[in-house]
Amino acid sequence: MKYASVTERLKHLGSAKWDLHFRARALAAAGRDILEFTIGEPDVPTPDSLxxxxxxxxxxGRTGYSNGRGEPETVAAIARRYAARRGRPIGTDQVICITGTQTALYGILRTLVETGDEVLLGDPLYATYEGLIAQTGATMVPVPxxxxxxxxxxxxxxxxxITPRTRVLFLNTPHNPTGAVLRREEIAALGEVARKHDLWILSDEVYEDLVFPGVAFTSPLDLPDLAERTVIAASISKSHAAPGFRSGWVIGPSEFISRMLPLSxxxxxxxxxxxxxxxxxxxSEPSPVxxxxxxxFARRAAMFFKGLDGVAGLRVHRPEAGMFTLLDVRATGLSGEAFARSLLEEQSVAAMPGESFGSSLGGWLRISLTQDDARVAEAIRRIAAHAARLQGHAA
Known part of the structure; x- marks a missing residue:
């Protein structure tokens, strides 16, 4: 029997990247006390008001069918939010409501690119981005x-x-997994490149409300001269601790929205x-959480830095936003995958191998900041002990 070519493009880009997380869950179900630092699940329940x-x-009785663009009051509320935050008018014709950021990105890329096109994307990258691009038939071009x-x-x-086939510059700010936040001048410079080569700018901004103190968030949508080529995806999953509700949106030029709407x-x-x-x-109001x-998350990132940076050759990258910190374990001589596997089996600490987030994170771990401080402190102790043991064996 024959299958569509998209199934071949995606066959290695699904849940296999999360194998270690699933292994940790299986061990926990079997009775092991696993310290789980793998996924970005908010550390509080969805607010009771929501x-x-x-x-x-x-x-x-609000359980019937909706329309394809979204409920009018919700579309209007999102437009008002972005107009207030960006300091210029955003109309309801520039909004589509859709089920979560992942679906939003799927629809945006499906609207903008196809086989033969190229999408520029930062490496490291969130684990699902490669598949989101591959499903269109376009090619991902990593930017270090x-x-x-x-x-x-x-x-x-x-x-x-950039080549003649480049169509989209895909940004993620604040960034997962690194927690980096693009500066206004960096976005302006990237925007100049996009204008020069007539590229779309796609920006995943789901962590906008989780920026650490002392860091300013800027969206390409903040720069009026980039508005005609900028498309934004976001949701309430992170900002409002509501990932299971799958409620997101797309903001873009009205012509783009009219093109994406039939697809949605x-x-x-x-x-x-x-x-x-x-x-x-x-x-319509500030998030209560x-x-x-x-x-x-900022406090726990500081705990990991203080407790592990420089210990047994480990280095910690301090994030500026989001739910994760990065740990460089290359000094142990192991890949991120091998270190994470041995850490789980020997110390019952689960963290994601950096290799799940792009080739440039080989030899790193992504560690979630969503466990309580006591478990963070215990994880730091176990990771330090594990690295010291590995260093001793290497010596």
Whole structure:
């Protein structure tokens, strides 16, 4: 029997990257006390105000079909949010509501590229991005995000990789897995390259509300001269601790939205009205949980840095935002994959191998900041002991 070519393009780009996480969950189910630092699950429940809003909407009968663009009040609330944050008008014709950032990115890329096209994307990268590009038939062109630049994309590195087939510059700021936040001048320089080569700018901004103190967030949508070529994806998954509700949106030029809308309608034809009502409330006022998460994640990142940087040759990259920190384990002589596997089996600490996030993170781990401080302290102790044991064996 024959299958569509997309199944071949994606066959190695699915859940296999999360094998270590699944192994850790299996060990925990078997009774092992696993310290789990693998995924970016918010460390607080969804705010009760949002749960109650969804409940009231269901009880009021808001369980029927929606339309493809999204419930009018929700679309309007998102447009108002972005107009207020970006300091210029954003119309409802520039918004599509869609089920989460992942689906938003799927639809955006499907609208912009196809077989033969190229998408420039920073490496390291979030684990699903490669598949999101591959599903279109386009080719991912990695742009190195260098530690000496704080893992922030540089315009010269982008320019060096542009070909006649390049169509999209894919940004992620704040960045997963590095926690890097692009500076305004860096976005302006990247935007100049995009204008010069007539590229779209796609920006995943799901961590916008989780930027650490002392760091300023800038979106390419903040720069008026980039607005005509910029498309934004975001959701309430991180900012409002609501990943299971799968509620996101796309912001872009009105012509782009009109092009994407039939695709969105073909995929989903609307989300759940009761979740839309909850989302309208969420985006209409400050998140009741984002500030607390930001404070805790920044504190835990500092704990990992203080406890592990320089220990047994380990180096810690301090994030500027988000839910993760990076640990460089190359001094142990092991790959990130091998270190993470042995750390799980011998110390019952689960962290993601850097190799799951691109070739440039070979020999690194991505460590979640969403466990409580006591478990963070214990994980630091076990990781330090593991690295010291490996160093002793190497000696």
């Amino acid at each position: 749960i109650q809003a969804a409940t009231r909407a269901m009880q009021a 995000l260098r530690p000496e630049h704080g893992f922030r994309m540089q315009a010269a590195d982008v320019e060096a990789r 309608e073909t995929m989903l034809f609307g989300a759940q009205p009761f979740i839309a009502d909850m989302t309208a409330l969420a985006v 984002a500030a607390g998460m930001t404070e805790r």
